Amino acid sequence: xxxxxxxxxxxxxxxxxxxxxxxxxxxxxxxxxxxxxxxxxxxxxxxxxxxxxxxxxxxxxxxxxxxxxxxxxxxxxxxxxxxxxxxxxxxxxxxxxxxxxxxxxxxxxxxxxxxxxxxxxxxxxxxxxxxxxxxxxxxxxxxxxxxxxxxxxxxxxxxxxxxxxxxxxxxxxxxxxxxxxxxxxxxxxxxxxxxxxxxxxxxxxxxxxxxxxxxxxxxxxxxxxxxxxxxxxxxxxxxxxxxxxxxxxxxxxxxxxxxxxxxxxxxxxxxxxxxxxxxxxxxxxxxxx
Amino acid sequence: xxxxxxxxxxxxxxxxxxxxxxxxxxxxxxxxxxxxxxxxxxxxxxxxxxxxxxxxxxxxxxxxxxxxxxxxxxxxxxxxxxxxxxxxxxxxxxxxxxxxxxxxxxxxxxxxxxxxxxxxxxxxxxxxxxxxxxxxxxxxxxxxxxxxxxxxxxxxxxxxxxxxxxxxxxxxxxxxxxxxxxxxxxxxxxxxxxxxxxxxxxxxxxxxxxxxxxxxxxxxxxxxxxxxxxxxxxxxxxxxxxxxxxxxxxxxxxxxxx
Amino acid sequence: xxxxxxxxxxxxxxxxxxxxxxxxxxxxxxxxxxxxxxxxxxxxxxxxxxxxxxxxxxxxxxxxxxxxxxxxxxxxxxxxxxxxxxxxxxxxxxxxxxxxxxxxxxxxxxxxxxxxxxxxxxxxxxxxxxxxxxxxxxxxxxxxxxxxxxxxxxxxxxxxxxxxxxxxxxxxxxxxxxxxxxxxxxxxxxxxxxxxxxxxxxxxxxxxxxxxxxxxxxxxxxxxx
Numbered sequence: 001x002x003x004x005x006x007x008x009x010x011x012x013x014x015x016x017x018x019x020x021x022x023x024x025x026x027x028x029x030x031x032x033x034x035x036x037x038x039x040x041x042x043x044x045x046x047x048x049x050x051x052x053x054x055x056x057x058x059x060x061x062x063x064x065x066x067x068x069x070x071x072x073x074x075x076x077x078x079x080x081x082x083x084x085x086x087x088x089x090x091x092x093x094x095x096x097x098x099x100x101x102x103x104x105x106x107x108x109x110x111x112x113x114x115x116x117x118x119x120x121x122x123x124x125x126x127x128x129x130x131x132x133x134x135x136x137x138x139x140x141x142x143x144x145x146x147x148x149x150x151x152x153x154x155x156x157x158x159x160x161x162x163x164x165x166x167x168x169x170x171x172x173x174x175x176x177x178x179x180x181x182x183x184x185x186x187x188x189x190x191x192x193x194x195x196x197x198x199x200x201x202x203x204x205x206x207x208x209x210x211x212x213x214x215x216x217x218x219x220x221x222x223x224x225x226x227x228x229x230x231x232x233x234x235x236x237x238x239x240x241x242x243x244x245x246x247x248x249x250x251x252x253x254x255x256x257x258x259x260x261x262x263x264x265x266x267x268x269x270x271x272x273x274x275x276x277x278x279x280x281x282x283x284x285x286x287x288x289x
Numbered sequence: 290x291x292x293x294x295x296x297x298x299x300x301x302x303x304x305x306x307x308x309x310x311x312x313x314x315x316x317x318x319x320x321x322x323x324x325x326x327x328x329x330x331x332x333x334x335x336x337x338x339x340x341x342x343x344x345x346x347x348x349x350x351x352x353x354x355x356x357x358x359x360x361x362x363x364x365x366x367x368x369x370x371x372x373x374x375x376x377x378x379x380x381x382x383x384x385x386x387x388x389x390x391x392x393x394x395x396x397x398x399x400x401x402x403x404x405x406x407x408x409x410x411x412x413x414x415x416x417x418x419x420x421x422x423x424x425x426x427x428x429x430x431x432x433x434x435x436x437x438x439x440x441x442x443x444x445x446x447x448x449x450x451x452x453x454x455x456x457x458x459x460x461x462x463x464x465x466x467x468x469x470x471x472x473x474x475x476x477x478x479x480x481x482x483x484x485x486x487x488x489x490x491x492x493x494x495x496x497x498x499x500x501x502x503x504x505x506x507x508x509x510x511x512x513x514x515x516x517x518x519x520x521x522x523x524x525x526x527x528x529x530x531x532x533x534x535x536x537x538x539x540x541x542x543x544x545x546x547x
Numbered sequence: 548x549x550x551x552x553x554x555x556x557x558x559x560x561x562x563x564x565x566x567x568x569x570x571x572x573x574x575x576x577x578x579x580x581x582x583x584x585x586x587x588x589x590x591x592x593x594x595x596x597x598x599x600x601x602x603x604x605x606x607x608x609x610x611x612x613x614x615x616x617x618x619x620x621x622x623x624x625x626x627x628x629x630x631x632x633x634x635x636x637x638x639x640x641x642x643x644x645x646x647x648x649x650x651x652x653x654x655x656x657x658x659x660x661x662x663x664x665x666x667x668x669x670x671x672x673x674x675x676x677x678x679x680x681x682x683x684x685x686x687x688x689x690x691x692x693x694x695x696x697x698x699x700x701x702x703x704x705x706x707x708x709x710x711x712x713x714x715x716x717x718x719x720x721x722x723x724x725x726x727x728x729x730x731x732x733x734x735x736x737x738x739x740x741x742x743x744x745x746x747x748x749x750x751x752x753x754x755x756x757x758x759x760x761x762x763x764x765x766x767x768x769x770x771x772x
Contacts, residue, residue: 132392145370149377149407153392153399156406159413160396160435225413319625477646484645488660506645510624524603524624531605535561542562 008055009087014038018056018211022202025213030175031143032126037209047080047105048206050122054103057118057202058084063091065099070107070248070265077105094268106169108190110247110269113199115216121184123205126212128172128182148180151223159228168233173220180223181212188222189234189248195220237262242273243280293355295320295461295493301340301350303333309517310336314350316512316522320460323487323494325508325525327501327540333517334497335465341495342382342463343372354379354461377407381454385466387446390453391438397424397449398434404457423452427482444475448482455486462494468503480506501544505529513537548615548713548744549578549601554768555609556596570596574610574768576746580712583735583745585759588766594748597765598715601746602637603627614713632660636711638719642690642698650676650693651686654704661709675704679730696722707734714738716747720754732757 006012014036021035040048058064064084068076072094080103081092093099096111103120113119129139132150142150151172158166171188175181183194184203194201194214201214214220224230235249240261247269249262261282264270274283294317303310311333318324326334339345341352343364352364357379364372376382384390391400401420402410410416421431427448429441438446447467454462467483468476484507487494496508504511504525511529512522513536521534532538554574560566571593578584586594599605600619601612607620617630631637636657644653651672658668676686679700685693690701699722706714719735720728728751735758738745749755755762 132395141369145373147373147407149403152406152411153395153403156402156413156416157396157399160398160417224411226411227414322625322628474647477648481645481648505643509628523606524627526604527606527624527627530599531558533559533606538561 005087007060007088008058008084009041010038010052010055014052015056018052021211022053022056022213025202025211026200026215028179029214029218030179030181030212032210032212034209035211037206040206042079042083044207045124046076047103047122049204049208049211050103050105050120050206051080051083051204052206053202053204053211054084054101054120055088057101057120058088058090060088060090062100063093063098065093065096065102065268066104067102067107067109067266067268068105069250070109070269071267073267095272096266096268106185106187107248107265108186108193110244110264110266111272112193113197115198117199119197119199119201121186121201121203123182123184123203123208123210126182126203126205126208126210128170128180143179146178148174151180152225155223155225155228159225165224165228165230171230172223174223175214175220176218177221181214181220183220187234187248188230189232191220191222191230192232235262238280239264239270239273240280240282242270242278243283244270244273244278292320293361294318295322295355296341296495297351297353297361298341299351299353301337301347301352303336303340303345303347309333311340311514312517314519316519318461318493318495320493321487321491322510323492323496323508324510324512325504326495326497326512326514327499327504328514329499329540331516332514334514336517337514338463338465338495338497342380343376344382377404378457379460381457381459381462383447383450383454383462383464383467385469387438387443387450390450391446393438396435396437397429397441400438400449400453401456404453408457419456420452423456424449426486427452428478442475444471444479447471447479451483451486455490455492458490460491460493462492464494464496464498466498466500467496468498468500476503483507501529501541513540548580549576549746550613551576551597551601551610552612553610554597554600554607554612554620556593556600556605557608569770571768572609572770574765576763578713578744578746580742580744581739582761583739583747583759585755585762586746586748587755587762587764588769592769593765595717597768598717598746598748602635602715603630632657634712636706636709636714638703638706638714638716640699640702640717640721642702644690646691647689649687650681650690650701653690653701654708657705657709672704672708675708676701679704680727696724696727699723700727703731703734707738710738710741711743713744714746716745716749718748718750720749720751728754 018035021033024033040051066077066081068074084090085092096109101118105122127139129142129150132154133139155165169187170182170185171191173181173183196217198216200216203212222230238245239247241263247264250265252261252263254261296318299315301314302312314337328334340347353361354364355361398417398420401423402416405416421434429445429448438449468479508525511525513520515536521528521537529541532541552575556571557567557569574597588594600607603619612619614630615634617626651669654676655668655672681700690698703719719731
C-alpha cells in the first residue's frame with residue numbers, strides 16, 4: 001500500500017459524503033440519490049462510479065473481488081483490483097465465496113451471494129426512462145409520481161418490432177413495488193438474482209453522479225406483459241469447459257471456419273467446477289488410467 | 290337541464306409580470322358541448338387554455354371539473370399526481386404541432402397505447418388491438434401501426450395525436466389550433482373526423498383557434514377574446530351572424546369570402 | 548307551438564360610428580300545431596330577420612319568443628342547441644357543411660345527433676334523397692360540388708329527415724323544377740298532418756296558396772326609418 005494516498009484513494013470527507021448517499025439509497029430502495037462524483041484517476045466508462053462506492057465501503061479487513069463481464073482477468077478488472085491494492089492495501093481474491101466486497105461490471109456471480117457481502121455495480125446510465133424521455137426534470141417527476149407507463153411503451157416497441165421483448169441487458173425492474181430501476185447492463189439472465197438477495201447491492205454512476213441501492217432481501221420484479229412474460233434467457237448450450245447447463249455463457253469464435261465454443265462468463269464459477277472434476281465438450285481428454 | 294356542468298370556470302386571471310394574459314374569465318361548459326375561443330394573437334386565448342388545462346397556474350380563479358369519482362372539484366387545488374392522472378384519463382390535450390403531442394421516436398401503436406399502459410394495461414395483445422382499432426377510427430391503415438410518426442404526413446400525424454388522446458375515453462378535450470398548419474383539404478377531413486368523434490363519444494371540447502370557419506363548423510358556443518378580456522360569448526352562429534361587440538363586428542367583417 | 552310576442556330588434560354598427568338601426572318592433576304572431584303560416588312583406592321588411600330570431604341566430608332585443616317550452620329570447624346557448632336538436636327544424640336557403648363530407652351523412656346528421664343508430668340514420672337519409680330525386684351516385688359526394696338546385700334539395704332532405712314539431716322554411720321551393728317542387732309541397736303537407744307547426748317564407752305565391760293556412764304581413768312590424 002502506498003503511503004502517499006489516503007486509505008482507498010478518496011479523502012475521508014468525500015467517503016463520508018458518499019456513505020450518506022449510500023445510506024439514503026438503502027433507505028429508499030431503487031431511488032437514484034445524487035452525489036458529488038469526484039474525478040478519479042481513470043476515464044469515465046471504466047467504472048468511476050463503482051470505484052467511488054467501493055472506496056467508501058472498504059475497510060482494511062475486507063477481501064475484494066473485481067469482475068468485468070464475469071471475468072477476473074480482463075483489463076478493467078485487473079486495473080481496478082490493482083488500484084485498490086495500491087491505494088487501500090486490501091486483500092484481493094478471485095473467489096466469490098471468499099470476497100466481502102465485489103465490484104462488478106455487467107454480471108452477477110453465478111455462486112449465490114450470502115449475508116454480509118456487498119456487490120457494487122458500475123452503472124453507465126442510471127435513468128431507465130432516459131431513452132424515451134430526455135428531460136431530467138420530467139423523468140424525476142415521473143419517478144416521484146410513479147408514472148411508469150412509458151417503461152412499458154419501451155417494451156411494447158420491442159415486441160412490435162421483434163415479436164418478443166428483445167431487451168437482453170439493462171432490463172428494467174421495479175424495486176419493492178415502488179421505483180423502476182435500471183439494473184446496469186447485466187444480462188437479463190441475471191435479473192432474478194437481484195431479487196431477495198442476502199447481499200447488499202449498491203450501484204454507482206460516476207459520470208451521471210447517481211448512487212442507488214437494493215438492500216438485502218428486497219423484492220425486485222422484471223417488468224413485462226401478461227402475454228409476453230419476462231424470461232431469463234441464455235444461450236441454449238452447456239459450458240464447453242465445465243459442462244454446466246445453467247450458467248450464463250460467452251460465445252467464443254475459435255477459427256474462421258465457423259468454429260465456436262460456449263464457456264461460462266463467470267471465470268471463478270467455471271474454474272471451481274473444473275477443479276471439482278466437471279468436464280465439458282472441449283475439456284482436455286485425459287487417458288483412462 | 291338540471292345536470293352539473295362538466296367544467297365550471299370562475300374568474301380566471303393570469304398576468305405576466307404585470308401585463309395581462311387573460312382577465313376574469315368565467316364560463317360553464319356542459320356535457321357534449323364544444324366551445325370555441327377566438328381572438329387574434331396576443332388576445333389571451335392560449336394563456337386561458339393553458340390555465341384551464343393545468344399547464345399554467347393562474348393568479349386567481351377556479352377550474353371546477355365534474356370528476357367521475359368525487360363530483361365537482363377544483364382542479365387547481367388538486368395535488369399534482371391527481372391532476373396528472375386526470376390529464377391522462379378524463380382529459381386530453383391536442384397540440385397545434387403534432388410534434389408537441391406525439392413521441393416521434395415511438396411507433397404509432399406505441400403512441401396510442403401509452404395512455405392505456407399509463408393507466409395499468411399490461412396485456413400486449415389487447416393494447417395493440419385497441420391501438421389498431423383507434424388508428425382505424427382516425428382513418429390510419431392498420432399496416433401503419435409499427436411506423437413512426439415522422440413517416441406520416443402532417444394530417445396523419447394530427448389524426449394520430451387525436452387517437453393517442455382519445456384512447457382512454459376522455460370526457461373533456463382541449464385543442465389548441467388543431468387544424469392550424471394543415472392544408473385546407475386536410476383540415477376539412479380533420480374537422481369531419483372531430484365532429485364525428487365529438488358526437489359519438491359525447492365529448493366536450495374547448496377549441497382555441499383564430500379560424501372563424503373552423504368554429505362555425507365545430508363549435509356550439511363561441512367566446513371572443515381581445516386583450517385578455519372576453520368581449521362577447523354565446524351561441525356560435527349568433528355571435529358570428531349578429532355580433533354585438535365592436536371588436537367581434539370587425540373580426541367577422543374582416544374574413545375573406547370565398 | 549311558436550309564439551312571438553312584441554319582439555324588437557335593432558342593429559348597432561360599431562364600425563360605422565355606433566349607428567343604431569332599429570329594424571323591428573312589436574312583432575307578434577302565433578303558429579299552432581298542424582298549422583302552416585306564411586310570412587309576407589316586401590323585400591327588406593324583416594321576414595328573414597324574424598325567422599332568424601326564432602331560430603336563435605339573431606339576438607332578440609325585446610319581447611318574447613316561445614318555441615314549445617323554450618323561451619328563445621335571452622336563452623342560454625345550450626337551451627338553443629337542445630331546441631334545435633329535437634324541437635325546431637330549419638330549412639335555410641344556404642347549405643353550410645364541412646367540405647368533403649358525403650351527402651348521405653350530411654342528411655343523416657340531425658338523426659345521428661339525436662342518437663339514432665348509424666345504419667338506420669343512413670338508410671332514412673337515403674330514402675329521403677331518393678324521394679327528392681338526388682341520384683344515388685351523388686350520395687357519396689360532398690354537396691358543396693352540387694348545382695344550386697341540388698344543394699337546395701339536400702338542404703330540404705336534411706330539414707325534413709326528422710319529425711321536428713316546429714319548423715322554419717326559408718324559400719323551400721326556390722330554384723326547384725315542377726317535379727321536385729311537388730315533392731317538397733307533399734313533405735310540407737305531411738309535416739302539417741303529423742302536427743308540425745310551420746312558419747315559412749314563400750315567394751312562390753302558388754306554393755304559398757297550396758300549403759299556408761294563413762299569412763302574416765311583417766310590414767307592420769317594421770320600424771319607420
